[in-house]
Amino acid sequence: MSHTSRLKAAVGALALATAIATMPVAALAAPSGGDVRITLSAWNPATPTAAPVATTSTFPALLLTAFNGAFTSQAPTICAAVKAQLTAANGMGSGFTAHPQNFVCNPGSTPSSVALSMQGNAYTIAYTITGNYLELTTTTPTALGAYADPRFSVTFNMTLNVTMPVPSTSAPLAVNSMTVTFSQGQVDSHNLAADVVKALAGVVAFFDGPNFQYEAQKAIDSASVNLTSTANAALAKINLAAVVGPSYTQVSGSLPTGSDGPIMALTFAKPIDVPTHGTATLPVTVQWTYGTGAPAGGCAALSAKATVQVGPPAAGSPMSATGNPGVGSGIPKQTGEWQKCTFDVTYLPSGIPINLAAAISGGWNSAKYVITGLATIGEVPAVETLSSAPATPVVFQLGVRLVNPTADLNASAPGPNKP
Numbered sequence: 001m002s003h004t005s006r007l008k009a010a011v012g013a014l015a016l017a018t019a020i021a022t023m024p025v026a027a028l029a030a031p032s033g034g035d036v037r038i039t040l041s042a043w044n045p046a047t048p049t050a051a052p053v054a055t056t057s058t059f060p061a062l063l064l065t066a067f068n069g070a071f072t073s074q075a076p077t078i079c080a081a082v083k084a085q086l087t088a089a090n091g092m093g094s095g096f097t098a099h100p101q102n103f104v105c106n107p108g109s110t111p112s113s114v115a116l117s118m119q120g121n122a123y124t125i126a127y128t129i130t131g132n133y134l135e136l137t138t139t140t141p142t143a144l145g146a147y148a149d150p151r152f153s154v155t156f157n158m159t160l161n162v163t164m165p166v167p168s169t170s171a172p173l174a175v176n177s178m179t180v181t182f183s184q185g186q187v188d189s190h191n192l193a194a195d196v197v198k199a200l201a202g203v204v205a206f207f208d209g210p211n212f213q214y215e216a217q218k219a220i221d222s223a224s225v226n227l228t229s230t231a232n233a234a235l236a237k238i239n240l241a242a243v244v245g246p247s248y249t250q251v252s253g254s255l256p257t258g259s260d261g262p263i264m265a266l267t268f269a270k271p272i273d274v275p276t277h278g279t280a281t282l283p284v285t286v287q288w289t290y291g292t293g294a295p296a297g298g299c300a301a302l303s304a305k306a307t308v309q310v311g312p313p314a315a316g317s318p319m320s321a322t323g324n325p326g327v328g329s330g331i332p333k334q335t336g337e338w339q340k341c342t343f344d345v346t347y348l349p350s351g352i353p354i355n356l357a358a359a360i361s362g363g364w365n366s367a368k369y370v371i372t373g374l375a376t377i378g379e380v381p382a383v384e385t386l387s388s389a390p391a392t393p394v395v396f397q398l399g400v401r402l403v404n405p406t407a408d409l410n411a412s413a414p415g416p417n418k419p
Helices: 003-012 015-022 063-089 192-199 199-206 214-235 242-244
Strands: 036-040 053-061 104-106 114-118 122-137 151-165 176-188 251-252 264-269 279-290 304-308 319-327 333-336 338-348 353-360 369-373 383-384 395-400
Touching: 036 242, 063 104, 063 114, 063 122, 063 151, 063 214, 063 251, 063 304, 176 214, 192 383, 279 319, 304 338, 353 369, 353 395, 383 395
Parallel strands: 036 264, 279 395
Antiparallel strands: 036 053, 104 122, 114 122, 122 151, 151 176, 251 264, 279 338, 304 319, 304 353, 319 338, 333 338, 353 383, 369 395
């Protein structure tokens, strides 16, 4: 065998360690205990101006606990898979086979935190185990005896990169995918032969030795199915269907920061479905102080329409038209010193506040005369919550718009001579 071939064979034993040592470390979010916070948020259309009622349950360090338990239970499986991969014939490349009888695999200690981030509609969890240790003796494709087989060790970090989609209310928390990366490898020699190899580590990159990082990746990937299922079994102890219930069918995920770093926060909300039509009827009366005769156009100059709030204050309290607007007809009726027009707003929903507003249209000088609402001043609409019982009429008052207080305070109610 040529000197170059011997050199390539010798330095090949360090390919795994070198690949591990040179792999970049991904930038991660600040570590946390892996808290999971579940919030139930319900907005009640019956009390539309109030903020949604939020009920929060926190499960401290749930993610960390689940992965620590999974890793601890699956560590022997992972070591067995790595050993089987590297002690198979030529498992470390042509002529390189790790001795099974003195193969050492010590998994690192379980971490005290995980790193959380979010991409799209999924959480990413980086679970890093530091201090993983492999020690082995490998054969070499040389004519030398076993005394020349190098023995070395590698200490490295192993990160499980986990993707967990934001779940639906009917599905448990579950890992969707898991990959493994290595970083911060440290190589040490344990005999003279390995000392020679270690001294040549700087030129390993010039030779095409076996890709041990790839072999180790395959071995751990073969065990990661068990790791994933074990973690999912721990996460499924939170029965989301029981915690959330059937009414909260809208879910969103976020990553707020708590006292211990980012929190995996899930918010479940009830769908907002505010009825805009129903079977209720609301009588409306518009009245004004008696004058000389009826206004031009009569009651047809008066109308009323209703709206309901269809979203919470956080969404800007959006409003939507409801029911069928009412329009007066005929001539005003006279009761004592009052003249009045009465008509109905129909097909209104029950059980939620109805905002009712009256208006003047055509025939009257609406720039001067105005519906003042239920009070003597202020253009405020009426708010009524209807039930199945007949509704009491809502009475609006017609007055003079105080554009010029000195002149308008002396003005009388509208009449045919005061358009």
